[in-house]
Amino acid sequence: MAQKNRLATGGRINRNRQLTFKFGDNVYSGFEGDTLASALLANGVNIVGRSFKYRRPRGIVAAGADEPNAILQMGASEATQTPNVRATQQELFSGLQCRPTNGWPNEQFDLMSYIGKVGGRMMPPGFYYKTFMYPASMWETYESYIRKAAGLGRSPTENDADSYDHVNRHADVLVVGAGPAGLAAALAAGRAGARVILADEQSELGGSLLHSDDTINGEPATDWLASVIAELSALDNVLLLSRATVNGYHDHNFLTIHERRTDHLADRAETGKVRQRMHRVRAGWVVLATGAHERPLVYGNNDLPGCMLASAVSVYIKRYGVIPGQRLVLMTTNDFAYQTAIDWHRAGREVAALVDARRNPRGERVAQVEKMGIRVIRGSAVIDVLGGKRVAAAQVAAIDEQGERVVGAVEAIRCDTVASSGGWSPAIHLSCHTGSKPEWREDILGFVPGKTVQRQLLAGGITGSYGLQDCLEQGYQAGALAAQKAGFNAVKPASFSIPCVKEQSAMPLFHVPHTLPTSRAPKQFVDPQNDVTAAGIELATREGFESIEHVKRYTAMGFGTDQGKLGNINGMAIAAKSLKQSIPQTGTTIFRPNYTPVTFGAIAGRHCGELFEPKRFSAMHAWHVKHGALFEDVGQWKRPWYFPKPGESMQRAVNRECLATRESVGILDASTLGKIDIQGKDAREFIGRIYSNAWAKLAVGKCRYGLMCGEDGMVFDDGVTACLGENHFVMTTTTGGAAGVLEWLELYHQTEWPELEVFFNTVTDHWATLTISGPNSRNLLAELTDDIDLDREAFKYMDWRQGTVAGVPARVFRISFTGELSFEINVQANYGLYVWEKLFEQGEKYHLTPYGTETMHVLRAEKGFIIAGQDTDGSAHPCDLNMGWAVAAKKPFSFVGKRGMQREDCVRENRKQLVGLKTRQPEVVIPEGSQAVKDPDQPKPMEMLGHITSSYYSANLGRSIAMGYIKNGINRMGETVCYPQADGTVIEAEICSYIFFDPQGERQNV
């Protein structure tokens, strides 16, 4: 297991700790401190995957977040599968297992590549749109094949057992990026006493200092780095986060940081440890010190393994002690990249040539390189490379001064590595997230952040300043200023002295010309991740796509998981040239969150599984569980749905519960109903303004049903309100409507009628509500109370009384949602279960039967009682519901909804009205949602008359019952309507009153 490209010395790796890992089916070894990418390069692995569309072999290009090719599928087990991991950012650990994302059957031999070879011209941009458009019905079939071919990685099919979470943080100053600028910023802000967070995506803080030969104030940069980290670590007010990518910059300086806490240690997190954490940061000020990404040059076959970024080659040599080849050809437009040739040469391997596009480079590094004996070819470029699975030679030719044409003979230079540098692009991604429009700077040939409304400062490479001295100084000033703006005192200025290297300006070159026209030249890749070529972009502009955003969508440039970090600027330059306009005229696409891919685990945090959504329980929940209830979600509440006996079907259980309630006595946990305590001398007036019916005369001790409407006159909630005292009421709401109704009351009180003296408080959770219903409910209650006169005259229907039930003080409301004699017992919730159990102790002789929401629905539907939200949908006013009796139009105050229900449309003929529906065949239950038509044989589209809102089988009536809307239904009693079903059958039903049972209401008045 020789690491053939590992240098004998150097790098920030621990050579005493060898780690073995698996890539595909092969086992390799690396060292602690390696990234997966550096370890693969050390082992001489050329091909790390196949390209997205053409299936061309691809190798490692970069050393950081900008890597487009080494996108791997990680995970040693099914449960730990993670797609889209950049090998350049994944630290090596012992036992790591990964495989290429693309490539079938494997990355070395890919069947799809033959299509790519024949093709290219067969798969131009828009290929998928153009090819798979027709017929539309086949799209799903196409898509599954495209997905397999596309190979975008896969998610695990087993549950991820690791734990993820969120942490909310607040900082005076958040510094993004811990390169020289960021470190200096954090140092200044930290010294000022501000709460500082310094976050960096890499395993170590330091950025470019980690592979720098520079000296700072006379000491090696790495020593300076160590001392700064020591100072920052000692400050209580500074939080240092490594392996933490600031991936989103949102409104009002809210930023998200994706921290990978254990991904560098093992396939799974240790028990109890959090694998990844999302920090949700609200920052006073943000210092963006995100640096810059090197831009590769675009030339023929530039995607062959062995073609790399110049700076990445230096990083591998100096940070990891890995040299990714034997013979290097370096192509550059600038002085900075000369460093790579120097590094390669010093590592003891051959630099075959340094090809500079500029005619007459004269910087200090040029002289240094020539002194080393390295051949510098001026005014030239690598126009394409030769090779199969790895670069074998670079084709070098002279080009004109504008970089538009090849003007000399082509020389093939043998090499296995071609490093290129077209300059640097500031990493403006986060700035773009805030909506700031990037601005082009001709002097640096790059976009920098534009104007912003955020409290944001910039420092270092992101501003287009790449010199170490500038970065440190800008960083320190930005950190000091941010702290000052956040209210801290100024800090002492710091000075940095760095030996200066004189550089000459760079040449604007993005797309290297070829002897052939772009469309016929070997493929020149702009966005290797999405296989977007220079020819493809030119084709897009020829096909009429002029906006860069359209070019992006048509070619898919920048749509990969790398968001075009490497290729977007080149792509824009090529589009601009093709459109014969400038880059600023062409503009740039906008980067959006997230900066690098984020796992779903980190996004979800703890909000998953049992904790995905709060489950609300009543005080009697444990009893329901113990007695076999199945539960229904009503809002966040878990309400008993029905209580099946062993082996009993739902329908049979519901039939049994319904019959038992009407025949003897049933009990329902009604605790979830919203309850609002209303106190104040104007409470009655307020209620009268909010409800549609009259409240002026409701006496203490009495209850009344009310309808609540919006200003449009449409019903949105209902419930019973009891008068507890002259200035004291308790209002009940639907279970789901509780919070909304309370906010509604507050809205009117606070914004419209603040002069009314009234207070609203929720008491939903305070009271447990136990509803006993049925002819024996009075007898049962009598067993448990001796201080409430239950006589039918003393305690009438719609009265409430106070007393004790089972020894517990209670308010008992004689109200009914079943149409039976019924009592709602309200006790403080701490005693709810106790009283519930006492009722069962005494209830045995009455066969007390617990029932759930399903039986409640059936029983209320038998009586034609609506459920707001089920039988109403915001388009029905009280008269539509045939509940005109609940509208007191003569009330002196124009109550909420009154004017609305008088609008022209509300009083017209032929509105849909709620009616009852009886099927011709009594055993057939119409599915809820079924649409009513008069004649099922009429041509489509049919005239819809309305739809079914509630539909059940009623055991008490021995037939099905339904409620639903029918146009002008109240005047169409006795007519027959049809409900065509999806299976082609038609259910016929007769329009009738929706009060199916006990129309005189005799049973609740006994």
Add this chain to the structure above:
Amino acid sequence: MSDVLTPEVDIDATAKVAVMKQLPEPGLRPVRAESPLHHAQLDEMAVAAAADSASAGVVLCEQKLRGHLVIRGDSKDRQFALSVTKVLGLELPGKLQSARAKDASIRWISPDEWLVVVPGDQAFAVETQLREALDGHFAIVNVSGGQTIISLSGPSARDVLMKSTPYDVHDRNFPIGKVVTTVFAKTQAVITRAGEESWEMVVRRSFADYCWLWLQDSCAEFGLAVQQDKGNKTMVFQTG
């Protein structure tokens, strides 16, 4: 049922408000009260794991079955503030503040709302005294059954809060005595800083189980110990 003494029986048709003594009278027959986290069997857990609690990063305790009264009124009304102070022996706290004495505490909730917490058996007495003392436009609501207090203490209590609430719980922003009503996981809580390393959250009854599950999960990396509720006077006479 003759062994049960009842405080009030009928409706007073002229009453302005209905004040209700909501706790059972102490009698021969014990009446079981269950706090919102009763089902979690925290006391049993506390006894079982007493030995581990020293090393735990977070210690949790349900301060259960207390008397919770919401007071509404005008903070600018001097008489209102004085009357509250007279009854409770506590200053009416201003914005985002709380005050506490041995047996009672009061939390600011909103410009016209406070939460008073007293021993469980004193809610009715305190409500009655307040009603006697107060005048004009005010309201008092007994919400004792509707919420509970979960206290969190220990060196990692703050870290757990940071996982749970977007509010800034840093010393600088959240000194001892401060109280905020805010988001807690996907529900809400009234969070008070009770001490250097101790916090109290008032949560609604129906959400208490969710909060408890959330806290167990969030505390996992620090170690969680449960403590018995030592201040629960209500239980004494009910089980007697």
Add this chain to the structure above:
Amino acid sequence: MLYIYCPHCEEHREEEEFHYGGQAHVARPKDPDACTDAEWADYLYFRKNTRGWHHELWVHAAGCRKFFNITRDTVSYEIKETYKIGEQPAISE
């Protein structure tokens, strides 16, 4: 995620504590019954769709439960001011 200053709590709080209540200063007509259908429809349904400074109603739902108004730029989301119900904004739209 906005960071909103509650004028009642006198603190900035996270957006998740608040509910949005639509355009501010839409007063309920004093005498609804005297409104024509068109006037009532205007009150009910018609709102500005401002690009720029916009006055809007919010409620501190998970905090003090009080309503208040915000002047916010609908393009940049910048919040210029928050003020209590009954108070007038410093900036007009």
